[in-house]
Amino acid sequence: MSETSLPEILRARGLRLTAQRQLVLEAVHELGHATPEQLHTAVREVAAGVNITTIYRTLELLEDLGLVTHTHLSHGSPTYHPVGEDQHAHLVCRDCGAVSEIEPEVLAPLAGELAKERGFRLDIGHVALFGTCGDCGETK
Amino acid sequence: MSETSLPEILRARGLRLTAQRQLVLEAVHELGHATPEQLHTAVREVAAGVNITTIYRTLELLEDLGLVTHTHLSHGSPTYHPVGEDQHAHLVCRDCGAVSEIEPEVLAPLAGELAKERGFRLDIGHVALFGTCGDCGETK
DNA sequence: CTCGGTGCAAATCGTTTGCATGTTG
DNA sequence: CAACATGCAAACGATTTGCACCGAG
Numbered sequence: 001m002s003e004t005s006l007p008e009i010l011r012a013r014g015l016r017l018t019a020q021r022q023l024v025l026e027a028v029h030e031l032g033h034a035t036p037e038q039l040h041t042a043v044r045e046v047a048a049g050v051n052i053t054t055i056y057r058t059l060e061l062l063e064d065l066g067l068v069t070h071t072h073l074s075h076g077s078p079t080y081h082p083v084g085e086d087q088h089a090h091l092v093c094r095d096c097g098a099v100s101e102i103e104p105e106v107l108a109p110l111a112g113e114l115a116k117e118r119g120f121r122l123d124i125g126h127v128a129l130f131g132t133c134g135d136c137g138e139t140k
Numbered sequence: 141m142s143e144t145s146l147p148e149i150l151r152a153r154g155l156r157l158t159a160q161r162q163l164v165l166e167a168v169h170e171l172g173h174a175t176p177e178q179l180h181t182a183v184r185e186v187a188a189g190v191n192i193t194t195i196y197r198t199l200e201l202l203e204d205l206g207l208v209t210h211t212h213l214s215h216g217s218p219t220y221h222p223v224g225e226d227q228h229a230h231l232v233c234r235d236c237g238a239v240s241e242i243e244p245e246v247l248a249p250l251a252g253e254l255a256k257e258r259g260f261r262l263d264i265g266h267v268a269l270f271g272t273c274g275d276c277g278e279t280k
Numbered sequence: 281c282t283c284g285g286t287g288c289a290a291a292t293c294g295t296t297t298g299c300a301t302g303t304t305g
Numbered sequence: 306c307a308a309c310a311t312g313c314a315a316a317c318g319a320t321t322t323g324c325a326c327c328g329a330g
């Protein structure tokens with residue numbers, strides 16, 4: 001369902017289908033949001049010899065092909081997730097680090113206003129909002 | 141006006157006032173949003189010997205004191221800016237990299253909804269929204 | 281058979297840490 | 306004078322690059 005046929009997309013560009021590319025794409029689908037390192041670990045469980053370098057290069061390729069995207073959730077490494085499926089934005093708690101998702105509808109009015117007033121097309125899938133989550137907020 | 145008296149805040153905590161701390165704080169005010177590296181360059185123009193390590197340590201301190209904050213605008217290094225003054229969020233164009241500011245009012249309704257539905261207190265000053273700016277959007 | 285893809289090692293970039301010396305209060 | 310701050314060098318984690326070998330088409 002979510003498979004937009006990697007082999008075909010690759011062939012269309014004269015690129016080659018390799019086990020690594022399939023495995024990385026699968027891992028991105030399985031893990032939801034994952035850092036390159038996490039993807040590396042996941043892929044290794046199936047194919048032990050895969051190098052982290054290949055993960056990076058493949059992610060760049062897949063992003064270029066429009067199959068995955070990445071978001072920066074606060075600090076550290078970016079996280080990758082599949083394109084197309086459930087568009088969603090992220091809510092990141094600065095205290096406990098928890099990440100939750102919010103539905104795109106919540107951002108729709110904001111996106112509309114930015115488009116109208118600024119001509120800015122908001123990329124909802126990449127939105128990360130920082131703040132304090134309910135749990136951490138109560139304590140204080 | 142924006143000077144909330146660094147010397148006093150430091151003294152209140154038993155910390156010391158040094159030339160470096162004053163210079164870094166001034167640089168943050170001057171540059172608006174700036175990366176540690178940019179701040180280092182700016183400070184160096186006045187005091188050549190200041191080490192990048194000191195920039196990092198000082199930024200951490202100033203942030204702890206509530207005088208500055210940082211935001212992650214897409215990739216790479218965080219950018220620091222003064223606290224207190226104009227609270228603002230950022231709009232980052234993924235194509236040309238341009239960063240513009242938006243007034244907090246635009247985010248107020250969203251912040252309100254998140255607070256009500258999730259108990260999530262949005263930190264407006266840290267918001268970075270990614271998308272395509274007007275100029276880049278036209279072309280496509 | 282050819283060219284793109286991969287693995288490996290080394291280079292790079294941003295940031296952090298340990299330690300000896302310098303400076304503020 | 307004592308505690309704190311700084312500079313310097315080395316350690317680090319994440320990502321990138323160069324190059325020789327391997328495998329898909």
